[in-house]
Amino acid sequence: MPLEFPSRTQIDGRTATADNLAPLAFAGFAHFTAMQLRGGRVRGLDLHLARLRSASVAFFGQAMPDDLVRSHLRHALAGGPADLSLTATMFSRRGEFTPLGAGDDPAILVRTAPPSDGPAGPLRLMAVPHERPLVGIKHVGEAAKTFYLRQAVARGFDDAAFVDHRGHLSEATIWNLAFWDGETVIWPDAAVLPGITMQILRRQLDAMGVPQRSEPVSLDRLQSLTGAVVMNSWTPGITVSAIGAVDLPGSASLVELLHHAYGNEPASAP
Structure with missing residues (x-):
């Protein structure tokens, strides 16, 4: 055993x-x-x-x-x-x-x-109106994240993504979001927790010369994008195949790019 x-x-x-x-x-x-x-x-x-x-x-x-x-x-x-x-x-x-x-x-x-690499994906995210308090701090006691995850699963989704009061996507329950237009990594211009993996990717993508920008991303805007991923401490990128009623094309090139960028980050012992 x-x-x-x-x-x-x-x-x-x-x-x-x-x-x-x-x-x-x-x-x-x-x-x-x-x-x-x-x-x-x-x-x-x-x-x-x-x-x-x-x-x-x-x-x-x-x-x-x-x-x-x-x-x-x-x-x-x-x-x-x-x-x-x-x-x-x-x-x-x-x-x-x-x-x-x-x-x-x-x-x-x-x-x-035990170690974790997260789910295999792709993930379908239910869009819910929500803005987390003290969003810039990774604090405990956020019941809404589990609540919306369970609501999403009960409705046939895998997890939930948050839409702010302006109608812009911000983040998912325990994930940052990133999008792809075929050339540029797009980060939501919204109040989000700056995840460690997201910060690693941003500095490594800069070092690689990969274009990045922040912009508001609404559900309507999703239809003109070519991919989306979620990321957290488990993984630098898992494909998102749908947010709400909007289906998204596969983002294998984005996932590969983000995993490569993450692999460029030096690792150190605590």
């Missing part, structure tokens, strides 16, 4: 217990970053650290030093497999519904799990 994957959950470098996890079970004031390690290394580590740092300043008024964050990541990874998923969550020791004040915030919860 295969060995059970040795998943770990640690808080500030120590194994989490039921007692110190209990206050977090339904807490919604925390932010996180998720990454995939392959061969003990991760792409875009600088971007992950910058995300944790900036969001901590926004939430807690201060940030854990990068060197200490990396130390906690390495401690959780020590002796484990080289390929895995890792989530680092920063939360307040003061708990929720407390004023900002001087103290020892934030704490870090590091959790490891």
Whole structure:
């Protein structure tokens, strides 16, 4: 029989217990970053650290030093497999519904799990009107993402894409969106979470000289495009075959381009 994957959950470098996890079970004031390690290394580590740092300043008024964050990541990874998923969550020791004040915030919860490459696709996305709060921060407690995913699946789709108050596509539940006109990668001009994979792709596409631009993308605009993908920490690109009632042509060339660009990003150990 295969060995059970040795998943770990640690808080500030120590194994989490039921007692110190209990206050977090339904807490919604925390932010996180998720990454995939392959061969003990991760792409875009600088971007992950910058995300944790900036969001901590926004939430807690201060940030854990990068060197200490990396130390906690390495401690959780020590002796484990080289390929895995890792989530680092920063939360307040003061708990929720407390004023900002001087103290020892934030704490870090590091959790490891089996590696994932995401679904094979192609994916059909239900279009839903929705705008996430604090969209620039990858925070916890977003019930709408799971709600709309389940609504989409119940209606025969694979997942959901969000349409803002202007009628423009922004992102999907746990994904960034990108589009293709045959020559240029098009990013939605909308309020979105700047995903780490998206940031990696943008800088690598720049380095490759691939044209990119941001523009509003409505459901009507989709009909003139030649492809669409979703991306997150699992993968730099999965084909989207439909959004709402609009069918999209296959985007094999876009998927290949994005995977190639992502592969150009150097990987480093935490």
